[in-house]
Amino acid sequence: MLVTWKYRPRDTFIQRLDPRTRIIMLACMVVAFTVFWDLRVVLPLAALSFALFGLARIEWRDVKRAVLFISAFAIILVIVNAILGARGAPPSVRADVSPVVWQSPEIVIGSWHWAFRITAARIMFMISQLLRFLGMAFMAIPIPYTLDPELYGATFRQLGVPDKPSYSIDLAFRLVPTLARDFGITIDAQRARGYELDKVKGGLFERIRRLAPIIVPVVIQSIVDGEEIIDAMELRGFGVGKRTWTRHLHYRPVDYAIIAVGLVFAVVCTLMGLLQIAADVWLPPLLLSLAG
Amino acid sequence: MDKSIWKFGTREVVYAAIGAALYGVLSWVTNIFPLPSAGNVSFRPAVAVLALFGVAFGPWVGLLSGLVGNTLGDALTGWGLYWNWSVGNGLMGMIPGLAVSMITAYNKPRDMGIGVGWSLGGALVGMAFASLTEMMVSGIDLNTALVGYLTPAFLGNAVIIIILLPILMIAYNSVAGRLGR
Numbered sequence A: 001m002l003v004t005w006k007y008r009p010r011d012t013f014i015q016r017l018d019p020r021t022r023i024i025m026l027a028c029m030v031v032a033f034t035v036f037w038d039l040r041v042v043l044p045l046a047a048l049s050f051a052l053f054g055l056a057r058i059e060w061r062d063v064k065r066a067v068l069f070i071s072a073f074a075i076i077l078v079i080v081n082a083i084l085g086a087r088g089a090p091p092s093v094r095a096d097v098s099p100v101v102w103q104s105p106e107i108v109i110g111s112w113h114w115a116f117r118i119t120a121a122r123i124m125f126m127i128s129q130l131l132r133f134l135g136m137a138f139m140a141i142p143i144p145y146t147l148d149p150e151l152y153g154a155t156f157r158q159l160g161v162p163d164k165p166s167y168s169i170d171l172a173f174r175l176v177p178t179l180a181r182d183f184g185i186t187i188d189a190q191r192a193r194g195y196e197l198d199k200v201k202g203g204l205f206e207r208i209r210r211l212a213p214i215i216v217p218v219v220i221q222s223i224v225d226g227e228e229i230i231d232a233m234e235l236r237g238f239g240v241g242k243r244t245w246t247r248h249l250h251y252r253p254v255d256y257a258i259i260a261v262g263l264v265f266a267v268v269c270t271l272m273g274l275l276q277i278a279a280d281v282w283l284p285p286l287l288l289s290l291a292g
Numbered sequence B: 001m002d003k004s005i006w007k008f009g010t011r012e013v014v015y016a017a018i019g020a021a022l023y024g025v026l027s028w029v030t031n032i033f034p035l036p037s038a039g040n041v042s043f044r045p046a047v048a049v050l051a052l053f054g055v056a057f058g059p060w061v062g063l064l065s066g067l068v069g070n071t072l073g074d075a076l077t078g079w080g081l082y083w084n085w086s087v088g089n090g091l092m093g094m095i096p097g098l099a100v101s102m103i104t105a106y107n108k109p110r111d112m113g114i115g116v117g118w119s120l121g122g123a124l125v126g127m128a129f130a131s132l133t134e135m136m137v138s139g140i141d142l143n144t145a146l147v148g149y150l151t152p153a154f155l156g157n158a159v160i161i162i163i164l165l166p167i168l169m170i171a172y173n174s175v176a177g178r179l180g181r
Helices: A019-035 A039-055 A060-084 A120-140 A142-146 A149-158 A163-192 A204-209 A212-235 A253-274 A285-291 B010-032 B046-057 B059-077 B083-097 B109-138 B142-179
Strands: A100-103 A107-109 A112-114 A117-119
Touching: A019 A039, A019 A120, A019 A142, A019 A149, A019 A253, A019 B109, A039 A120, A060 A120, A060 A142, A060 B142, A117 A120, A120 A142, A120 A285, A120 B109, A142 B059, A149 A163, A149 B059, A163 A212, A163 B010, A163 B059, A204 B142, A212 B010, A212 B046, A212 B142, B010 B046, B010 B059, B046 B059, B046 B083, B046 B109, B046 B142, B059 B083, B083 B109, B109 B142
Parallel strands: none
Antiparallel strands: A100 A117, A107 A112
């Protein structure tokens, strides 16, 4: 079994940026999206996120599955949330007094009457929520495709994470191909012994228990092999002093500029949130006139 | 609480990395092979490995295995980078790690019960953290967070922990003596 990273080297503006810049920018955008519900602010933010996604120039065939899955998930989540009450929503949706735009035929069972009503505030909330969700996802999706797996450890180290956890991150990414190979060998070996992973017979518990012949050998062997890695690291004096890293990241002027803009942006958005500016849904006059 | 469970030396660095890599790879492998499912509850066998690394090597190893492993799994499948789910997975590994000093033999029913109990607590806290922070991040309703996220995630993980963690603990017991623990 060959494990392949989603990452490909590309000569793009996004990939020329320092990975730390991109992580900081992602955090700033998440802060910004979390504050606002007003479509007049959410829409430009989402547009910025989609533009940055486009700038990453990831091949559609690579990213298609993730984009379609996450978009479908977002749409279903927004609809389910609207049906379940939207009580996590901003004040005007929670205490909704906006005009009803559409109402389903009334269901009458005895003395009980029920109709699904969609109000102007609820529609605007759903649109803002979908754009917020997709905006954040479109900032997050390009990371695995455009951030070199070899750089995760160095990135988090240089973002201030201590040496040892950063080394765990680095080592984890390095171990992936070996462990994926071990899983492949184990699956093949067990199949050669007559093991049927995709056998559909048996109850739920039995089918989960049947995964043990694959998981147990790989997990236990990797724990035993871990001792060799520990010995090798300790023999080389791991942990006795400050580590140096083979890959050292350097900010360029464009990185400083983007980080500065991102941080100012996050601070301004947080202040706007504290002052409750654009924190509620916006009801466009056209929608209100449609509702009569 | 025993302070030694918070030690983070070379051993913990390596086992955190192995735990994270196993968690990420196993999440990816089970995306390829069909797995049983019931309703909207999906099962991730990798969760049992995460619980084992917590129970066997302590809270830091559990935390990093979940935190980094989830990021790594997302990097392999290409979903993106979602901080609240990574932290939730980290908590799911860290909480079983708090029980490490209570376990003396991994093949004793009492100790397996402790491991499973703390791991179920970890799954509940971790998935609750991720689901409830989604309320802030995506603006979803509490009902949606509970019905759409927490219940299926917790139930799926709980079934995996109850079935696979004791098997992994028994297997681990046979090598634990060799690891100088």
